[in-house]
Amino acid sequence: xxxSPTLFIYIGRQFLxxxxxxxxxxxxxxxxxxxAELLRxxxxxxxxxxxxxxxxxxxxxxxxxxxTVPFAAMFGGILTYFRLTRNxxxxxxxxxxxSVWQFMLPALLVVVMIGVAKVTLLNPLSSVLxxxxxxxxxxxxxxxxxxxxxxxxxxxxxxxxGDDGQxxxxxxxxxxxxxxxxxxxxxxxxxxxxxxxxxxAKSARLGDGQWDxxxxxxxxxxxxxELVTSHxxxxxxxxxxxxxxxxxxxxxxxxxxxxxxxxxxxxxxxxLPHQLQLHTLLAEPILLIAMVMIAASFSMRLSRRxxxxxxxxxxxxxxxxxxxxxxxxxxIGLGGGVPVLLAAWTPAGVSLxxxxxxxxxxxxG
Numbered sequence: 396x397x398x399s400p401t402l403f404i405y406i407g408r409q410f411l412x413x414x415x416x417x418x419x420x421x422x423x424x425x426x427x428x429x430x431a432e433l434l435r436x437x438x439x440x441x442x443x444x445x446x447x448x449x450x451x452x453x454x455x456x457x458x459x460x461x462x463t464v465p466f467a468a469m470f471g472g473i474l475t476y477f478r479l480t481r482n483x484x485x486x487x488x489x490x491x492x493x494s495v496w497q498f499m500l501p502a503l504l505v506v507v508m509i510g511v512a513k514v515t516l517l518n519p520l521s522s523v524l525x526x527x528x529x530x531x532x533x534x535x536x537x538x539x540x541x542x543x544x545x546x547x548x549x550x551x552x553x554x555x556x557g558d559d560g561q562x563x564x565x566x567x568x569x570x571x572x573x574x575x576x577x578x579x580x581x582x583x584x585x586x587x588x589x590x591x592x593x594x595x596a597k598s599a600r601l602g603d604g605q606w607d608x609x610x611x612x613x614x615x616x617x618x619x620x621e622l623v624t625s626h627x628x629x630x631x632x633x634x635x636x637x638x639x640x641x642x643x644x645x646x647x648x649x650x651x652x653x654x655x656x657x658x659x660x661x662x663x664x665x666x667l668p669h670q671l672q673l674h675t676l677l678a679e680p681i682l683l684i685a686m687v688m689i690a691a692s693f694s695m696r697l698s699r700r701x702x703x704x705x706x707x708x709x710x711x712x713x714x715x716x717x718x719x720x721x722x723x724x725x726x727i728g729l730g731g732g733v734p735v736l737l738a739a740w741t742p743a744g745v746s747l748x749x750x751x752x753x754x755x756x757x758x759x760g
Contacts, residue, residue: 398497402488407501409479410687414471414509421463426456436536443535451535454528457521458645464513466714468506468683472690473710475502480695495754499691506687510680518676519648526646543637545655550576550662552637554630559586562628564606566599569663574601574634579608581628583615591615594626605629644672652676667735671728674739682743688750689713692757717746 398406430452437443479485488498544551549567556562561584566576576599583592592615596608611626647655652673659666693709721742728738 398493398500402498403501406475406479406498407505410471410475410502411505413474413478414467414505417470417474418460418463418467421467422456422460425459425463426452429455429459433536440535447531447535451528451531454524454531456524457517458525458528461513461517461521464509464679465682465686465717468509469686469690469714470710472502472506472687473694476691476694485695495691495695495757499687499754502687502691503684506683507680510683514649514676514679519650522646522648522651526642529643529646543642545642545658545662545664547654547658549578552632554632556583556629557585560584560591561588562630564599568661574637575599581606581608594628596626599628601630601632601634602627604631644669647672649673649676667731668729670735671725671739674735675725678740678743681740681747685743685746685750686717688754689746692750692753695757717742720745 430449433448433452434445437448476485479488485498489495543553549565550569552564552566554562554564563582563584564576565580565582567578569576577597579594579596579599581594581596581599582590583594585591592613594608595612595614597610599606599608601607606628608626608628610622610624612620612622613626614620644652647669652669656666656669656673659669690710693713724733724738724741727733728735
């Protein structure tokens, strides 16, 4: 027997309502905790007003919401199937000849749609707002601003020059391990961004407190150009400062990640974190399907034994183990210990196989 459209919609609606209830509750708690932490960090910062901190917490909320979706799917599934089992609705459905795979289909379809919406809609929104959050965090809390930008035109760096000036550095490519820039242009700006000079060099190497430029052409307003074989430019940049200012994968939209990865590879930077982020997002719907399967196997099995507390504990333990597995595998992937595809798809694949195995045991055993 197959599910009727009415029953299909009923089960799907029940799962969606429980998912939204759990999701919104988790987000509310997380935002309160995050806002409290931001207030604590800003307690000694006179410029960070309550309005600014509140806006920062709201900007970070979509990013935090992304992280809670798998757990909301699991607990939403547990509550849905636990309620259907407790009210003997699943008993009636099963007695009509409907298999576990059939009555799980509505929830699986809903969770796939949630996963697609998260990747294609929530992630781009999150990346934009998280980027603004990090900008405000650097301005009001950490005192660090972004020093580096990567685009299709090359690499851009910004540093102080003199007492009040700025030096804007552009390069076509970089040897990231040695921070050696190729095809370099340096724009020297004085106070109020007044142009005071330009340097065109074949290469620039970051040394101890200075850039060492080779084959440099020095020009400026009302002065003739001068070609020198070597030239030094004082800098307060270090390799750690440049690396810390690099755009994190979470601030790049899902739709922009493939192009950004290509640009990184062309300019000489490692694209490993961004590749891992892209494949992790692609694996998200599979992970959510696995969460619903595991939730169904727990709720239908344990509730029949009257173990509501055991059910909740099993769900929490599973969510915790999944969190640990995901972070460990991702850390290994970022370190280059395993291929990107394996690191990104392992949590989803392992969870899916576990969910299928549990449901097969529940159905046949």
